Amino acid sequence: MTETNINETTATDVTDEVLDAVADEETEGQATEGESAGGSKSIKALEEEGEIAADYLEELLDIFDLDGDIDIDVRGGRAYLEVTAGENSNLRLISEPETVEALQELTRLAVQAKTNAFSRLILDVGGSRQARVNELTKVAQRAIDKVTGSGEAYALKPMSSYERKIIHDLVSEAGLISESEGEGRDRHIVVKPQA
Numbered sequence: 475m476t477e478t479n480i481n482e483t484t485a486t487d488v489t490d491e492v493l494d495a496v497a498d499e500e501t502e503g504q505a506t507e508g509e510s511a512g513g514s515k516s517i518k519a520l521e522e523e524g525e526i527a528a529d530y531l532e533e534l535l536d537i538f539d540l541d542g543d544i545d546i547d548v549r550g551g552r553a554y555l556e557v558t559a560g561e562n563s564n565l566r567l568i569s570e571p572e573t574v575e576a577l578q579e580l581t582r583l584a585v586q587a588k589t590n591a592f593s594r595l596i597l598d599v600g601g602s603r604q605a606r607v608n609e610l611t612k613v614a615q616r617a618i619d620k621v622t623g624s625g626e627a628y629a630l631k632p633m634s635s636y637e638r639k640i641i642h643d644l645v646s647e648a649g650l651i652s653e654s655e656g657e658g659r660d661r662h663i664v665v666k667p668q669a
């Protein structure tokens with residue numbers, strides 16, 4: 475049983491590290507099938523990824539008798555799926571951030587099994603992702619204010635690669651510098667003043 479837990483943690487850490495590498499590095503090398511010359515997936519490949527993910531999620535929702543409509547979009551070089559339902563829906567049962575993150579990972583694995591390609595799709599259930607973006611915007615603004623006011627670096631709590639990307643973008647827009655530091659679940663952002 476201990477070995478299983480270690481392997482699960484390692485898999486999560488590896489997933490975060492791979493996502494970090496994808497998000498933090500410039501893509502290099504030749505394009506593979508479904509990718510453009512710059513190394514990112516084509517719109518068609520991302521739409522196909524979204525369709526596969528939607529089929530998987532639809533089956534999952536049916537198994538658990540949950541209401542929901544699935545919208546597919548392509549944003550920022552990623553397939554983006556949003557599961558929505560009316561106010562009285564039982565969808566709220568799976569809209570907690572940790573649950574959405576777990577469902578996202580399962581959906582990515584399902585897509586990867588069908589396409590044999592790494593998936594960076596984003597899943598939102600019942601608006602929880604947008605609520606988290608709003609929270610992260612406040613976190614970023616507090617960090618920006620502290621660094622601007624003190625002129626000293628400020629470290630944030632550990633976050634997922636997707637959350638760090640949002641913070642990096644907001645800090646950059648404010649004219650400050652941000653860097654990811656740490657490994658695995660301890661990976662976090664340090665906001666610094668311009669040199």
